[in-house]
Amino acid sequence: MTAQTGLQPDLRGADRGLGRARGSERAAGRLFQGLLMGCLAFGVLVLVVLLTDVIRDGLPRFNLDLVRNMPSGRPARAGIQSAMMGTIWVIVTVAVITLPLGVAAAVYLEEYADKTRWYNRAIELNIQNLAAVPSVVYGILGLAFFNRAAGFGGSVLTIALTLSLLVLPIVIISCREAIRAIPTSIRDGSLALGATRLQTVRRQILPNAIPGTATGSILALSRAIGEAAPILIAASGIIFLTRNPTDLLSQATVLPIQIFNYVSRPQEEFRVVAAAGIMVLLLILLLMNATAILIRNKYQRKW
Numbered sequence: 001m002t003a004q005t006g007l008q009p010d011l012r013g014a015d016r017g018l019g020r021a022r023g024s025e026r027a028a029g030r031l032f033q034g035l036l037m038g039c040l041a042f043g044v045l046v047l048v049v050l051l052t053d054v055i056r057d058g059l060p061r062f063n064l065d066l067v068r069n070m071p072s073g074r075p076a077r078a079g080i081q082s083a084m085m086g087t088i089w090v091i092v093t094v095a096v097i098t099l100p101l102g103v104a105a106a107v108y109l110e111e112y113a114d115k116t117r118w119y120n121r122a123i124e125l126n127i128q129n130l131a132a133v134p135s136v137v138y139g140i141l142g143l144a145f146f147n148r149a150a151g152f153g154g155s156v157l158t159i160a161l162t163l164s165l166l167v168l169p170i171v172i173i174s175c176r177e178a179i180r181a182i183p184t185s186i187r188d189g190s191l192a193l194g195a196t197r198l199q200t201v202r203r204q205i206l207p208n209a210i211p212g213t214a215t216g217s218i219l220a221l222s223r224a225i226g227e228a229a230p231i232l233i234a235a236s237g238i239i240f241l242t243r244n245p246t247d248l249l250s251q252a253t254v255l256p257i258q259i260f261n262y263v264s265r266p267q268e269e270f271r272v273v274a275a276a277g278i279m280v281l282l283l284i285l286l287l288m289n290a291t292a293i294l295i296r297n298k299y300q301r302k303w
Contacts, residue, residue, distance in 0.1 A: 054282075058275030066276050070242045071258060075269030080277050083258035085244040086156065087284075090254055091225050093160035094167065099217055101164075102171030103206075106213075109172075110179045111201055131169035135230045138166045142234030154235035157248040162234040163227060167220040174216020178209040211296040218292035222285050228256035255281045 069079025105127075113120040142162030152158040182205060190200040206213075231254055232239070238251055239261045245252040255277060262274035 054275050054278050057272055058279045061272050061276035062279050071240055075267055075273060078273045080258050082241045082244050083253050083255045086252035087225060087254045089156045089245050089252060090159050091221060093156060094163050094224050095221060097164040098168050098171055102168055103175050105172045106175030106179060107201055110176055127169050127172055131173060135166055135227055138162055139230030139233030147234055147236060154238040154251050155249045156245050156252045158234055159231050159252060162230050163224040166230060167224045170220040171217050175213045178212025179205060181212060182208045211300040214295040215292045218288050222288045226256060228260055231257055
């Protein structure tokens with residue numbers, strides 16, 4: 001009895017200590033959660049302030065004349081038609097170059113590559129490193145190789161190849177993650193039923209990887225459409241064009257460059273045109289992101 005009575009205060013003290021520890025952990029968790037919510041609220045607040053300022057400034061010029069008119073030295077007649085057409089040419093060319101290469105590289109690395117080979121490990125390492133390279137570096141490469149060495153000048157092809165180098169690692173990584181998310185049982189079942197590896201990839205892997213692949217690819221193209229620094233360097237500073245591109249070797253400008261040109265002018269009226277151009281660019285990005293969400297929701301499967 002004496003031994004049991006002596007143990008009861010110790011047990012009660014241990015329980016109280018454990019309760020205090022759990023209480024402090026819960027308090028720390030609530031504090032950390034509040035800190036995260038505060039950071040999120042601050043980011044959203046800054047975004048709302050910026051969007052409100054852009055919409056307030058650009059709404060008077062946000063009309064059809066903005067996309068019908070060519071760039072001009074007169075604010076009342078200034079538009080973004082050549083930049084819009086250049087953006088369409090560039091982004092379509094980037095998609096044609098990047099998507100097949102990115103998907104093919106991801107399929108090779110996930111389905112065919114021998115992980116023990118040094119060159120496959122080197123390829124994976126380089127892809128991860130290239131995804132973190134600053135965009136200005138790609139602009140310098142585009143200027144050196146595509147603009148001058150290949151002789152393409154400040155053309156659609158130069159801009160598209162430069163942006164393709166920029167977003168290709170992102171496409172490869174997103175496609176690989178989409179392929180990895182597919183259960184191994186689907187792959188093994190297809191091979192066990194007698195399908196070849198190529199048939200398994202074509203009929204099982206790629207169709208099931210559409211949500212992640214399409215989402216990652218569209219988001220990568222969204223990044224490409226908003227880049228300005230690499231294009232400004234690769235295209236040798238061509239920022240003001242009053243004609244639309246007609247082929248891949250035509251000189252071209254894009255929306256971010258045209259917006260930069262208008263913002264750098266001293267007249268206040270050009271800043272209104274620049275704000276309206278920003279609204280057009282944001283609308284394009286929102287449409288692309290909405291397309292990515294729709295594709296993901298339509299083809300997404302729960303394993």
